[in-house]
Amino acid sequence: MFKYLLMLLTAFSALCIESFARKDEERIAKRDSILKNIVPPSFPDNHFVVTKFGAVGDSLKNSKPAFDKAMAAAKKKNGGKVIVPPGVYILNGPIHFVSNVNLELQKGATLVFGTDAKDYLPVVFTSWEGTMLYNYSPFIYGYQLENIAITGEGVIDGNAKESFNTWHGLQKESQLRSRKMNHENTPFNERIFGEGYYLRPHLIQFFECRNILIEGITIKNAPFWCVHLLKSENITARRVKFDAYNKNNDGFDPEYSKNVLIEDIDFNNADDNVAIKAGRDYEGRRLGLITENIIIRNCRFKGLHGVVIGSEMSAGVRNVFVEDCTYGGYCKRGIYLKSNPDRGGFIKNVFINNVAFGEVEDCFFITSYYHGEGSGFETEIKDVFVNNLKCKAATNAGIVIQGFPTKKVTDIYFNKVLIESCKKAISFTNTENIVFNDVIIGEEVSVPSHVK
Template identity: 65%
Template sequence: MNKFHSLFLVLALMIISCKQTNETKKQELSRTEKIESILKNINPPEISKNELLITDFGGIGDSITDNKVAFDKALAISKEKNGGRIIVTPGVYIVNGPIHLLSNTTLDIQKGAKIIFGTNSKDYLPLVPTSWEGTFINNYSPLIYAYQAENIAIIGEGTIDGNGKDGFSLWYDQQKPAQELTRKMNHENTPLKDRNFGEGYYLRPQMIQFYECKNILIENVTIANSPFWCVHFLKSENITARKVKFNSHNKNNDGFDPEYSKNVLIENIEFDNADDNVAIKAGRDLEGRNTAMTSENIIIRNSRFKGLHGLVIGSEMSAGVQNVFVENCTYGGYCKRGIYLKSNPNRGGFIRNVYVNDVEFDTVLDAIFITSYYKGEGKGFETDINNINFENIKVKHAKLGGIIIQGFPTKKVNNVRMKNVKIDSCAGTALSLTNAENIVLNDVSVGTEITIPSSVK
C-alpha cells in the first residue's frame, strides 16, 4: 500500500469516526429533552362545539330514573353530526347499562352532576372485545367503553360512580375458575372467537376502557367505586389524563392502566385507590410476546400517590415497557410500595429506560422494589430489566425494605443508577441486591446518614 492510499484510508476512517460520534451525540438526549420529544406527540383532542344537553334527550337527574336511553339517543345524534359534547347538568343520573363513546364525542359531566351505573350484570351484555389481566377475551362491556374510536374526551368536575361495592365487586370471590381459564387460553393460543365469558364466569368489567383508540382526554372528573380497574388504556395512543381524582376502594381498583399504549401524559392527579395508582402493562405471557406492542413514552408528573402502590410496571408486561418518566410527585397518604417493578420468568419482554426523579413518600412497606420473581412462579422467559434511574427520592420510613433488587441468575437486573436517594428510617432490610450488576449508588442513605466518623478517645 503506498503513502497516498494509507493517507486516504486514515482520512476515511476519521470521517467515519466523526460521523459515528456525532450520531451518538444526537442519540444521547438528556432526560428533559426526551420528555420534551414525547410531549410533542401528545395533543388533547378538540372539544366539539355541538352541545347536546342530556336533559333534551329525556335525561332526568333524580337518582331514580334510568337514563340509559337518553345517553344512547345523545350518542346517536353525536354520530350523525360527526361529533358532539354531551353535557350532563347537575343531578344524580342512574344509567342501567354501558355508555359506548364514539369518535369526536365528549362526555362533559358538570360540577354537581353524578353518573351512577346500575348493578344488573345482564345490562352490560352483549359481550364486547376487551382484555382481562393481560389476556384478550370477550366479556361484559366496561361501564364507559370506546372501541376503535378517536378524538374522545371525558371532562367536567362531576363524578362517575361505578357502584362496584354493591355490584360487580361482589364477584371477586367467584372469579378464580374463569381467571385460570383466561390464562390457559393465553398459553394455548386459543382463538379469540372462542374466548367468550360473561354470564356464569364472574369476570368483573373495567370502569372505563379505551380500546384501540387515538387522541384521548380525561380531565377533572372524580372516579369512584369502580368494579375493577378504573381507567384502562388498551392498545391506545396520544392520551392526556389530568386533574382526575380517584376515590375507589374495591378489589383491584387500579387508577390508570396503560397497556400496549404509547404517548401518555398523566399529570396533576389525586390518587386514592385500593390498588396500584399507575400500573403500566403490556400483555401477559405468550399472548403479550406474540402481540409485541410495547408500552412506551409514558410521563407521570405532579401527582399525589395514595393506595396500594405508587408507580408499578408489570407484572403483565410481556411485550415490553420502555421510556417511562415519573417526576415531581409526592404522597397523599400511605402506599405499601413506592416504586414497584415486577415480573417473573413466565413473562419475557423487558423493562428499560425508566426515570424516577423528585419523588417523595411518607411511610411505606418497601420503598423501591425491583423483582424478577413476582409470585415466585414461571420458567423459560426471563425479563430484561435494564437502565433504571432514580434521582432525588425521599422516603420517611420503610417498615420492611429500603431498596430491593432481585434479578434472575441467567438474566440479571442491569444498569440501575441511584443518586440522592434518602430513606430516613427502615425497620427491616436496608439494602438487598440479588442477581444484579452494574448498580451505581451515589449519595444514597437508608436510615440515619453517617457523616463524620468518630475518633479514638
Template identity: 70%
Template structure:
C-alpha cells in the same frame, strides 16, 4: 497499496469513517420530545344537553336511553359535546362512545351505574389481566375511536361495592381458563366469557383509540380497574380524582399504549395508582406492542402502590418518566417493577425524579421472580435512573432488587436518595452494575468517632 485505495474509496463514496457514537439525548430532551407528540383532542362546539334527550337527574330515572340517543345524534352529526347538568343520573347499562365525542359532567352531576349484570351484555371484545377475550362491557367503553373526551367536575360512580366487586371471590375458575386460552393460542372467537363467568368489567376502557382526554372528573367505586387504556395512543389524563377502594381498583392502567401524559392527579385507590402493562405471557409476546413514552408528573399518590410496571408486561415497557410527585399516608410500595420468568419482554429506560414518599413497606422494589413462579421467559430489566427521591420510613426495605440467575437486573442508578428509616436498607440479589451516588438510608453517618 490496494488496501489503502479501498479504504479511501469507502470514505469518499458514502461510508463514513467517523465512528463516533450518536449523541445521547438527556432525560429532559427525551421527555420533551415525547411531550410534543401528546396533544389533547379538539372539543366539538356542537353542544347537546343530555336532559333534552329525556334524562332526569332524580336518582331514579334510567338515563341510559338518553345517553344512547344523544350519542347517536353525535354520530349522525359527525361529533358533538354532551353536557350533563347537575343531578344524579342512574345508568342501567354501558355507555358506548363514538368518534369526535366529548361528555362534560358539570359540577354537581353524578353518574351512578346499575348493578344488574344482564344490562352489560352482549359481551364485547376486551382484555382481562393481559388476555384478550369477550366479557361484560366496561361501563364506559370506546372501541376503535378517535378524538374522545370525558371532562368536567362531576362524578363517575361504578356503584360496585356490593355487586360486581364481590365477584372476585368466585373468579378463579374463569381467570385460570383465560390464562389457559392465552397459552394455547385459543381463537379469539372462542374466548367467550360474560354470563356464567365472574370476570369483573372495567369502569372505563378505551380500546384501540387515538386522541383521548380525561380531565377533572372524580372516579369512584369501580367494579375492577378504573381506567384502562388498551392499545391506545396520544392520551392526556389530568386533574382526575380517585376515591376507589374496591378490590383491584387501580387508577390508570395503560396497556400496549404509547404517548401517555398523566398529570396533576389526586389518587386514592385500593390498589395501584398507575399500573403500566403490556400483555401477559404468550399472547403479550405475540402481540408485541410495547407500552412506551409514558409521563407521570405532578401527581399526589395514595393507595396500595404508587407507580407499578407489570406484572403483565410481556411485550415490553420503555421510556417511562415519573416526575415531581408526592405521596401521602401509607403506601405499600412506592416504585414497583415486577415480572417473572413466564413473562419475557423487557423493562428499560425508566426515569424517576423528584419524588417523595411518606411511610411505605418498601420504597423501591424490582423483582424478576414475582410470586416466586415461572420459567423459560426471563425479563430483561435494565437502565433505571432514580434521582432526588426521599422517603420518611420503610417498614420493610429501602431498596430491593431481585434479578434472575440467568438474566440479572443491571444498570440501575440511584442518585441523591434519602430514606430516613428502613428496617432493611438494601437487599440486592442477581443484580449487577447497581450504582449509588449520594444515597443515605437511615441516619446519616458524619465525622467518624475516635478512640479516647
C-alpha cells in the same frame, strides 16, 4: 499503593457524577420529544344536553336510553359535547362512546351505574388481566375511536361495592380459563365469557383509540380497574381524583399503549395508582405491542402502590418518566417493577426524578420473580435511573432488586436518594452494575467519633 487507590476512587466518583449529569440531559431531551407528540383533542362546537334526550338526574329514573340517544345524535352531527347537568343519573347499562365526543360532567353531576350484570351484555371485545377476550362491557367503553374525552367536575360512581366487587372470590376458575386460552393461542372469537363467569368489567376502557382526554372528574367505586387504556395512543389525563376502594381498583392502566401523559392526579386507590402493562405471557410476546412513552408528573400517590410496571408486560415496556411527584397518604410500595419468568419481554429506560413518599413498606422494589412462579421466559430489566428519591420511613426495606439467575437485573443507577428510616436497607440478588451516588438509607452518619 494507597495513593494510587485513592486516585482511582476519585476518578471513578467524578466519572459517576458526570455520567448522572449526562443521563439527566438525555432524560430531559427524550421526555420533551415525547411531550411534543401528546396533544389533547378538540371538538366541534355542537352541544347535546342529555336532559333534552330524556335523562333525569333524580337518582331514580334509568337514564341510559337518553345517553344512548345523545351519543347517536352527536355521531350524526360528527361530534361535539354531550353535556350532563347537575343531578344524579342512574345508568342501567354502559355508555358506548362515538368518535369526536367530549362527555362533559358539570359540577354537581354524578353518574351512578346499575348493579345488574345482565345490563352489561351482550359481551364486547376487551381484555382481562392481559388476555384478549369477550366479556361484559366496561361501564364506559370506546372501541376503535378517535378524538374522545371525559371532562368536567362531576363524578363517575361505579356503584360496585355490593355487586361486582363480590365476584373477586368467585373469579378463579374463569381467570384460569382465560390464561389457558392465552397460552394455547385460542382464537379470540372463541374466548367468550360474560354470563356464567365472574370476570368483572372495567369502569372505563378505551380500546384501539387515538387522541384521548380525561380531565377534572372524580372516579369512585369501580367494579375492576378504573381506567384501562388499551392499544391506544396520544392520551392526556389530568386533574382527576380517585376514591376507589374495591378489589383491583387500579387508577390508570395503560396497556399496549404509547404517548401517555398522566399529570396532577390525586390518587386514593385500593390497588396500584398507575400500573403500566403490555400483555400477558404467550399472547403479549406474540402481539409484541410495546408500551412506551409514559410520563407521570406532579401527582399525589395514595393506595397500594404508587407506580408499577407489570406484572403483565410481556410485549415490553420502555421510556417511562415519573417526575415531581409526592404522596397524599400511605402506599405499601412506592416504585415497583415486577415480572416473572412466565412473562418474557423487557423493562428498560425508566426515569424516576424528584419523587417523595411518606411511610411505605418498601420504597423501591424490582423483582424478576413475582409470586415466586414461572419458567422459560425471563424478563430483561435494565437501564433504570433514579434521581432525588425521598422516603420518610420504610417499615420493611429501602431498596430491593431481585434478578433471575439466568437474566440478571443490570444497569440501575441511584443518585441523591434519602430514606430516613427502614428495617432493611438494601437487598440485591442476581444483579450487575448497580451504581450509587449520594445515597443515605437510615440515619445519616456524621463526623466519626474519636478517642477523647
